[in-house]
Amino acid sequence: MTIPPGLPQDSALTQVHAGGEGDWVRYSKTKIYTNCFIKQDGKLLLGYKKRGFGKDMYNGFGGKVEPGESVSEAAHRELKEEAGIEAPLRKCGTLLFVVDGVEEAFHIEVFVADEYTGTITESDEMRPEWFSTNPNGEGDLKPIPYDKMWADDIYWLYILLANGNFAGRADFLAEENTMVKYWFGKEETP
Numbered sequence: 001m002t003i004p005p006g007l008p009q010d011s012a013l014t015q016v017h018a019g020g021e022g023d024w025v026r027y028s029k030t031k032i033y034t035n036c037f038i039k040q041d042g043k044l045l046l047g048y049k050k051r052g053f054g055k056d057m058y059n060g061f062g063g064k065v066e067p068g069e070s071v072s073e074a075a076h077r078e079l080k081e082e083a084g085i086e087a088p089l090r091k092c093g094t095l096l097f098v099v100d101g102v103e104e105a106f107h108i109e110v111f112v113a114d115e116y117t118g119t120i121t122e123s124d125e126m127r128p129e130w131f132s133t134n135p136n137g138e139g140d141l142k143p144i145p146y147d148k149m150w151a152d153d154i155y156w157l158y159i160l161l162a163n164g165n166f167a168g169r170a171d172f173l174a175e176e177n178t179m180v181k182y183w184f185g186k187e188e189t190p
């Protein structure tokens with residue numbers, strides 16, 4: 001499978017996962033979102049989404065890029081609004097999701113940081129929680145709850161945890177956490 005439409009075609013991406021059948025779904029509009037992760041000492045900070053899109057699932061902290069805002073500004077704002085913290089965020093991935101029945105495709109810029117300042121605080125939208133990056137958990141910390149996350153996350157989160165860069169696309173069924181077709185690539189480092 002080649003790099004899907006909607007992802008940068010000239011990048012140094014090597015396919016790491018691909019699956020599904022049929023054609024990529026066509027879409028006419030995209031909305032830009034951010035998604036931010038804090039990783040530190042074998043732990044990953046996730047948020048339990050209390051309302052809105054993705055309710056009752058764990059995810060990074062993020063949301064829509066507002067008019068007049070850069071993607072980086074939006075990432076820092078959402079991290080502060082949803083988790084109460086600031087961090088030296090580094091962009092590490094680009095994701096495109098087309099959800100059947102949702103008019104605009106989700107173009108998501110993913111950020112990561114190894115440190116943060118401030119006090120992690122629950123917001124109206126997210127309840128922050130640390131997880132162990134060890135698949136068996138560590139002490140009181142549970143392993144990353146992939147069964148309560150978007151189905152795509154398991155295909156790229158390990159690259160983020162290893163300080164790599166990635167891009168991917170998935171076409172989802174309407175109102176279901178099911179990928180109909182997907183492609184994920186890792187950027188090769190020289």
Ligand SMILES: COc1nc(N)nc2c1ncn2[C@H]1C[C@H](O)[C@@H](COP(=O)(O)OP(=O)(O)OP(=O)(O)O)O1
Binds near residue numbers: 053060064152
């Ligand atoms: C469909 O697959 C997805 N996978 C993953 N991992 N993350 C996703 C997927 N679809 C959306 N997201 C992310 C992108 C954003 O970080 C959030 C959604 O943002 P939200 O709708 O909550 O945006 P806000 O601006 O915060 O919304 P409000 O208007 O409610 O404040 O999920």
